[in-house]
Amino acid sequence: MLLRASGRCYCAFRHSRVGFPSLSRQNSTSVPFSSNVDASLRPRTIFSGIQPTGIPHLGNYLGALSNWVKLQNENPQDKLIFSIVGWHALTLPQNPTELAASRRDMLAVLLAVGLDPKRCVLFHQDSNAMHTELAWILSCITPTGKLRRMTSWKSRLAQSRNANDESEVDESMLNAGLLTYPVLQAADILLYRATHVPVGEDQRQHLELSRDIADSFNRTFRASSRMFPLPTALITPSKRILSLKDPASKMSKSASDPASRILLTDTANQIAAKVRAAVTDSITTGVTYDPVLRPGTSSLLSILAACADEEVDAVASRCTGMSHGELKTEVAAAVDALIAGPRAEFERIRGEVGYLDQVARKGAEAAKELSAQTMVQVRQRVGLN
Template sequence: MPLLFRRPLSTLAKPRTVFSGIQPTGIPHLGNYLGALSNWVKLQNENPNDRLIFSVVGWHALTLPQNPKELAASRRDMLAVLLAVGLDPKRSIIFHQDSNAMHTELAWILGCITPTGKLRRMTSWKTRLAQSRNANSESEVDESLLNAGLLTYPVLQAADILLYRATHVPVGEDQRQHLELSRDIADTFNRTFKKPLFPLPTSLINPSSKMSKSAPDASSRILLTDPPSLIASKIRGAVTDSITTGIAYDPVARPGTSNLLAILAAIEDVEIESVARRCAEANMSHADLKREVTERVDALFEKPRAEFERIRGDPGYLEQVAKEGAEKAREISAVTMEQVRQRVGLA
């Protein structure tokens, strides 16, 4: 479509500061890629005026027991993944969260104004409580089995965001509660110390994400590093449903088939219903549907898989990217922390 007019400079949207993080543990799977990573790349490529900050959040991983050597390797691998999928360190700030101590400094200060009651209502804490109860077969939950880091995890997450005074955060449904807490903490700080400092971050939902809530269950078994033969094997083995004729989208009655349709829709960036309609009109069988999903997933992962192996084999480049990203992150956060210290009386 030709460009018919240009908006006056005064009407252009104000540049945003976008922050998001990813845990270093585990190779990303298809659900991660379609639900988050591809959206990060789209944000980078389609919003040249925004400040984009993406972090591998190593400190968050410590809420669960970690093998130090494996964690160190996972940190490097996750950075390699971010670069392999298309994030550009010349355009976006990409760094290890644990390379910037100001994250934990701000988390301590914010933790001192955050009621524990709010933290105990967080989903992450309640989930671990439930797991603790089931593991011990006790009639009541034993909170003593859970570490303090798990309770204060959401405060560190808020510090990650507020340290860069992010205006927008890409989130999925499972992270909405954490973002709301970040907004509450920012508002509490601003009101407590009278002079506003932090913007209240807004959720940035990926409009192209069409995957249903159940879709990640099927896709989580397909890793970014899986070779074509393994991808084909996993999709062939995916459970569909007992209805042998026709393809239809029905997450309740036909969750397996619906997951496969959701994957196709997310890859094509279209509505699930339109994919289901196309498959039905083509009289596809479940075998046909699995074959198409296999081809599309393999094509989607072909380039980033090869890039991951290439970048992973260049530790010097990874170290350079991590160092330069951390320097940029510290430069921004130092300005924030200077003002935070002044407001709380620690300057």
């Protein structure tokens, strides 16, 4: 999870030659997201995270959060660790008052969608200083060349150049956190010796770096046993949820047009208005699924299929005779039905400040207990104990 744009979830990187000798399939960098995993891979330790900045949108929910809940409900033998990654949020300017409120709201969202703090470790990353301690140690064995090759760094540099209308913007204009945050992300995962990380296909590079860093540490500080497992990607099954205004782009919290996204807190009327204004096409002879020639219409069909947990071809077949107006009405109804429960639960939980603080405190205590075991060994191996 997981983590650059507001509300975006973790993670993923390049295949490393060192695998898990005791796990027959662990040499692979990814496995399908499924509850029917070979028993030889149990128990798994699964980590993911989400930034606290902004209420999650429909794409976050269908692409990540609903899958976290599935992992929780369908895999009782796995250890699940889900974090709100406040330190990552600081790589971009934040209003301190708004960030403090967003941290609490994000915890309320995670509880509202169905995560159970009795079943998983649910905590604020910034409440556990061992994340930054491990990140510093890992940064000392990570070449800057690797970090400069990260797509996230290149895209941030390109955005800076566009904003300044210059093709030769110096890297010194960007803060160091933007370059090194993938190391902190690796520390988030490795601190709990996670074996699996739920990711989307477009997030592989970050997890590959985590694998490379784990491999580098294991080789640099050899001992009778390897310090870190090489985390495997759990590829989430949901298709990308695209912008309602630009079907060539993912739905994003950072997009300038608020009508491009549906938030988990949107009312039925707000959802209907956003869907009615969604981009489609000028073809009036019915609804078909064709992402190339009809991207806007196809995006609506994908949203409807995701909400109904059906194959998009089956949904498209059912909707063939509809007009765009009829399709939008059905999409709006399906989205509202999907998020109505989490929306109501969020409004209830966000007012229970004492309960939220209690969940955060207990989650941080559990996270510290797990990570302390790792850091004792890390400090011993690098010579700090």
